Amino acid sequence: MIELTLIGIGTGNPDHVTFQGAQAIRNADLILIPRKGKNKSDLSGLREDIITRVTDTPPRIAYFDIPERRSDDGYLRGVDAWHDAIALRWQDAMAAHPEARQVALLIWGDPSLYDSSLRIAARLTPQPPTRVIPGITALQALTAAHAIPINAIGAPYTVTTGRRIRDEGWPQTAGTVAVMLDAECSFQHLEMADFDIWWGAYVGMEEEILIQGPLADVAAKILKTRADARASHGWIMDIYVLAKRAG
Amino acid sequence: MIELTLIGIGTGNPDHVTFQGAQAIRNADLILIPRKGKNKSDLSGLREDIITRVTDTPPRIAYFDIPERRSDDGYLRGVDAWHDAIALRWQDAMAAHPEARQVALLIWGDPSLYDSSLRIAARLTPQPPTRVIPGITALQALTAAHAIPINAIGAPYTVTTGRRIRDEGWPQTAGTVAVMLDAECSFQHLEMADFDIWWGAYVGMEEEILIQGPLADVAAKILKTRADARASHGWIMDIYVLAKRAG
Numbered sequence: 001m002i003e004l005t006l007i008g009i010g011t012g013n014p015d016h017v018t019f020q021g022a023q024a025i026r027n028a029d030l031i032l033i034p035r036k037g038k039n040k041s042d043l044s045g046l047r048e049d050i051i052t053r054v055t056d057t058p059p060r061i062a063y064f065d066i067p068e069r070r071s072d073d074g075y076l077r078g079v080d081a082w083h084d085a086i087a088l089r090w091q092d093a094m095a096a097h098p099e100a101r102q103v104a105l106l107i108w109g110d111p112s113l114y115d116s117s118l119r120i121a122a123r124l125t126p127q128p129p130t131r132v133i134p135g136i137t138a139l140q141a142l143t144a145a146h147a148i149p150i151n152a153i154g155a156p157y158t159v160t161t162g163r164r165i166r167d168e169g170w171p172q173t174a175g176t177v178a179v180m181l182d183a184e185c186s187f188q189h190l191e192m193a194d195f196d197i198w199w200g201a202y203v204g205m206e207e208e209i210l211i212q213g214p215l216a217d218v219a220a221k222i223l224k225t226r227a228d229a230r231a232s233h234g235w236i237m238d239i240y241v242l243a244k245r246a247g
Numbered sequence: 248m249i250e251l252t253l254i255g256i257g258t259g260n261p262d263h264v265t266f267q268g269a270q271a272i273r274n275a276d277l278i279l280i281p282r283k284g285k286n287k288s289d290l291s292g293l294r295e296d297i298i299t300r301v302t303d304t305p306p307r308i309a310y311f312d313i314p315e316r317r318s319d320d321g322y323l324r325g326v327d328a329w330h331d332a333i334a335l336r337w338q339d340a341m342a343a344h345p346e347a348r349q350v351a352l353l354i355w356g357d358p359s360l361y362d363s364s365l366r367i368a369a370r371l372t373p374q375p376p377t378r379v380i381p382g383i384t385a386l387q388a389l390t391a392a393h394a395i396p397i398n399a400i401g402a403p404y405t406v407t408t409g410r411r412i413r414d415e416g417w418p419q420t421a422g423t424v425a426v427m428l429d430a431e432c433s434f435q436h437l438e439m440a441d442f443d444i445w446w447g448a449y450v451g452m453e454e455e456i457l458i459q460g461p462l463a464d465v466a467a468k469i470l471k472t473r474a475d476a477r478a479s480h481g482w483i484m485d486i487y488v489l490a491k492r493a494g
Contacts, residue, residue, distance in 0.1 A: 008387075015270065018383065020262035079400055112390035112397045119396070132394045134387035136265065140255075143359035144379035149366070150359045153326055154428075156411060156418060160403035164421075171403060172419035174411075181401075 002094065002128040004121055005104040006111040008135020011237075012043065012205035014050050016136040022054040024133050030060045030100035032093050047106045060100065062093035083116055087123035103128070110135045113159075114180055138239045139178050141204035146212055148198055150241065151175060162186035176243045185223055187242065192216040196245055201229055201238040214245065249341065249375040251368055252351040253358040255382020258484075259290065259452035261297050263383040269301040271380050277347035278306050279340050281313045294353045307347065309340035330363055334370035350375070357382045361408075361427055385486045386425050388451035393459055395445055397488065398422060409433040423490045432470055434489065439463040443492055448476055448485040461492065 007024045010016020025031070033047050051058050067085040071078040094103055111117050111132045121130045139159065143150050151157045156175035162182025164171070166189050171177060179186065187197065195215040199222050202208050209229060211222050230236040254271045257263020272278070280294050298305050314332040318325040341350055358364050358379045368377045386406065390397050398404045403422035409429025411418070413436050418424060426433065434444065442462040446469050449455050456476060458469050477483040 015267035018265050110387055130394050132391035134383045134391040136381045140357055140381035144381040147377050147379045156407035158405045
């Protein structure tokens, strides 16, 4: 009976919302909103702001708490159990609004990119038809802010995580590399003289900070800027692109 | 004196436009629009439609012809000369409207992804400050239409071209691979039994066609569907994601 829509809302700039996303918000009977997770307190009102901006008659909102993720049983198992737990929260929130047919979630960035919503949706019983509305990703907000293409002409690019850069080093690729989900500036594990970096924190938001240059020259500045920003905001989201230096 | 804005408009669905993109269109004094290239005749009116949709007082429009790309001197040299030639067309179009200060282009997809606008803008003299507004890419439209994430949990993904798949085979990666700019179904050069595919043509548009399944099972269907669609529309844009099959 329920139809689920996962709406990509971009990365903190309410103007990242697409006309399609706005229409999907207006079509919803019920929107599920996570209560602020730790380290992301600045984002807590963003989803409500977006909703009231696109409609004078907002749909019902059901809040759910994001459970803690445990990692004592290994990373992937921890993620798996965490998705199970979130799916139960969604189910409970929907059960409290049995009249709702069109249920939506507002997803940071795009539901297809380093996001768990589709995997959580797949755990719901009965399984609702699920529709995805694409949104601007942090990677796009980063490349737009620096006004750079992500790829060289006809060349590939790879998107990976800080964990993989730290554990596996530079991926075997002829192209550029974008790094997401990096809590510890994993570029320090690379041969820094070989790379240029385009780094950004809070990309797309008012707080946006951008640094770019030869990695060996700007790494210390990024480390300090990141630590200071995190301390002052209480949270940080950052992302960067690396390219091998010519010659 | 001129400021240039490259506005990502998504992939043919006018509802892909973001609020930020719409505002940038309204702010423009002059919008440069390419005259229909060969094979893309269905798109000729899309940019005008988007402009009239977001403003009752459209900015001036200057059309320019896209020159032919030559490849008799090698691929990269051909692209280089082509970008030079397009930059001259932009320059001529702007020179015909010397009063315009805010000049914009509406870019299919996102100006950062397999798009030449930033490289063409860098050839303008004098060099105008250039701003990028991110837009929904064909890759996002594809994953949204199939309701799939592009990456496995914590895993990387690589975006590459049909040419590279044909010439170099499967990229060395632990992740999924998205293939763009593939005019010849280059997945046929892979060991097809090893992969699943999520394919789409005209993604995001009314004409959207989606096929997914084990590559060995659906490859023939994709080849025929693609050839038929291209013949009937006169052009085609397609894109796909490949993942190694488990086991």
